[in-house]
Amino acid sequence: MIDYSDENKILQVEHLKQYFNVGKPDEVKAVDDISFDVYRGETFGLVGESGSGKTTTGRAIIHLYEPTSGKIVFDGQDVSKLRTKQQKKHFRREMQMIFQDPYASLNPRMKVKDIVAEGIDINHLAKDDADRSKQVEDLLETVGLNRDHSSRYPHEFSGGQRQRIGIARALAVQPQFIIADEPISALDVSIQAQVVNLLKKLQRERNLTYLFIAHDLSMVKYISDRIGVMHYGRMLEIATSDEIYAHPLHDYTASLLSAVPVPDPEYERARTQIPYDASQEFDGKDRKLVEIAPHHWIRASEDEIPIYKKRLTEPSRLQK
């Protein structure tokens, strides 16, 4: 369905490093040399536990941080080489972000209509006030809110409604690429499904590309075409979502998948968690991402490749 040819790459992340407090004793290597591509029209899921660097990766891609080193190419252009105001504005319109915390991501002192219209105002997308109001109300309707909600303040809405306001704000500038940074982790289960459905619907209607950052594996599996697993700032494994579940090659991936709670009491009673020892990542061996099967990448050293190749042919280690 997704065209995985080189021409269809919308985003290329190459050897991205994002360190904080460089040179100081509290230096943090939040993202440590990761590379991956995202293709037009797909949803790329980025999973990892807290501190894995997944949020930092997203923020570095949208250029909220200046990368320590590495290259981010969006739509054929190196993001850190955007010089003119026009280029920057264009980039800001093409790539947008949905944030994690529905309570912190909306300015509490602004009305919903001004929040949603922020991008419209910056880019002068509205002819006049009436056009601006109409655009805002249409957007609210698109995300399933009432038109008359536009004159209310964020605190009057529930978490799920706020998250939809955040989505409307991102959509206002008609982007092609949206980074969704744990957009559902703060929401209730029944509301999570609503937001995910909305994101999927918008993707179909507007041909959007998503980078979906999350720690909830079952939801990521459902929404993503491909998944990248991060741990300690490194990318450990990338594969299509069916493949990563069928053949979790990396021990960390297998451990993560085996820990996901399933709403099925019998399954839960029989649960066995696959343990993972993180020290194996720090044995000093030189590892890099290797494409071990088509579209299945794994961070491995030379001598580990045969082991992983063998694993590919074995049945899944996960409980059925």
Place this chain on the structure above:
Amino acid sequence: MADNAKHISAGDFKPISAEDRGNLDSEKISAPSLTFLQDSWRRFRKNKAAMIALIILIILFILAFGSNLFETHAPNATNPNLANLPPKIPGIDINGFNGTLDQSGQRINAYAQAHAGSKYFILGTDYLGRDLFSRILYGTRISLTIALVASFFDLAVGVVYGVISGWIGGWVDTFMQRIIEILLSIPNLVVIILLMVILKPGMESIIIAIALTSWINMARLIRAQTLELKNQEFVLAARTLGESSIKIGFKHLLPNLSSIIIINLMFTIPTAIFFEAFLSYIGIGVSAPQASLGTLINDGQKNFQFLPYQMWYPAIVLSLLMIAFNILGDGMRDAFDPKSRE
């Protein structure tokens, strides 16, 4: 279990019609829409002490700045004949307000002794015969002027300094914070005594001293808050939309800093008022013949044993000012920032 079974007809057990479904708004919001200010005012109104403080301050402001209308006599006009007269309010015959004095066990009519005729001074006169009420009004005006000046520097310097320092961050922030630390390390009293060498004692030197240091606390608080706001997702969202720094400052930072600004202002003001009163009291502030609450208290204490009213009234007004501002500040904090109470 089903007590109400008799009220239910079989027709009730059919799936709900599309029309009825439309009436069930599943995105309904019932609470009335309140803006931030309305919501704060609602909480503030419930705080009785703060409301009283606010009313007292409004009255004091009107009296002080309209003192030309209210003063019964010129505040600096001396009249040695009418010196040290006790308070007298016509029609009130209570000791302390009827113009009588307790002299060696006997109550005497001071006004008659001084041949004051029909003149009366509602809070009495000082040792030069100046009307105490008018002088207190005048002194209050100076205190409130100082309050306004301190607020001005808090806002114009403190807020701007703090926002810039916090928003830009990095070495700029470090540099700006070092400046603040240096300023803080110089005691205020030393600054004012040094200023005395250049300027004569008076409002100018007090204002300069306040200008130098009063905004520092505000700048620090605002910087800390800006550092926090800067990483809030709504500010990040504005940045990903390409909003300029200036606009982020006005649209996102200032509105969210406003409560901190107002609250801190309410605590800067009494400090500044007290600072001025203290300087005037020890004689390096506002100088004679001008009146300030500090000089009035200083004058009054000399006669405190015999004419206690000369110190009591200015002291009461000063205390009232300080307490009212503090209570108002507390009330505003609770109103703007209800979480801080827990």
Place this chain on the structure above:
Amino acid sequence: MENANDILEVRNLKINFKTYAGTVKAIRDISFDLRKGETLAIVGESGSGKSVTTRSIMGLNAENAVIDGGTIMYKDQDLLKKTRKQMDQIRGRDIAEIFQDPMTSLDPTMKIGKQIAEPLIIHKGMKREKAYAQALEMMKLVGIDNAKERINDYPHQFSGGMRQRIVIAIALVNYPEILIADEPTTALDVTIQAQILDLMKELQAKTNTSIIFITHDLGVVAGMADRVAVMYAGKIVEYGTVDEIFYNPKHPYTWGLLNSMPTMDTSGTELPSIPGTPPDLLDPPKGDAFAARNQYALEIDTKQQPPFFKVSDTHYAATWLLDPRAPKVTPPDPIIERQKHYAQLTHEAIDKSRGKHIEEQEEQL
């Protein structure tokens, strides 16, 4: 419903919150029991009243909370009638609670050994050395490595998962009768969550503590609970054993909840979801609070609140769909799958018990 095994009985509890905009009816008449040694999961969305319920049991509700009626009976005493001082005694000794965020429930300036030992010193009047020895035991029990060396560490020196273990140690050090766990793993990563849940089960087996487990994550419920109560808009809408709720759910809200959670096998363009938002409890709907979001809603749902209908001795659901006069509805496909599985399960169980019965008879003969 009265049961000798019950350790806690909540009856007709109603709690309102007074706010500027009016009275929020947070708990609208709920009743449930907690049995000795079981785990009761209370499932619901934010605002459904699950946390308010447990805070009422702990006597920790906010100042503007008004108890509008009901009783909470613990050991023949009504906890709602206790003074603050009496509740302080009961808390920590008989009933303990662990919260969502392990960082805020620990005192950052106090060594963890002291934090674990303190309840013993306060509630049991234990000597310092003895209390610390028991604290050390507890630390080992909750799986803190090098407990002896770490007893004098501060909370910030531990990772999130370890902190939650410490919180559990503090809660359990007095061997309370009831442990209330309010979303204890929501702030943790999945691998850590799995460890903490295993730890809780293990400790429960050892101490026979009854647990009230509050969560919105049905996956966690499936693994932890013996019985489940589903809450919606301040009411319990369905309760039963974990198998009954997961394999034979009757309330459309439970259907919606179960459906909207994707499993690793879910695919398709749209995830079944519950439309809309929970009702505003400032002005609760007249009939069934779920009607506006319920695709199976009946006319009567808009007029009258449904009573509880009995499904089995342990399983009740408050939905008019169970009324004999209601039309037969077909639940969503995944629910039918679950119900088929349930039919299988009960058949096996019946066969088994029958087999057992015959064996017993033979033995007697």
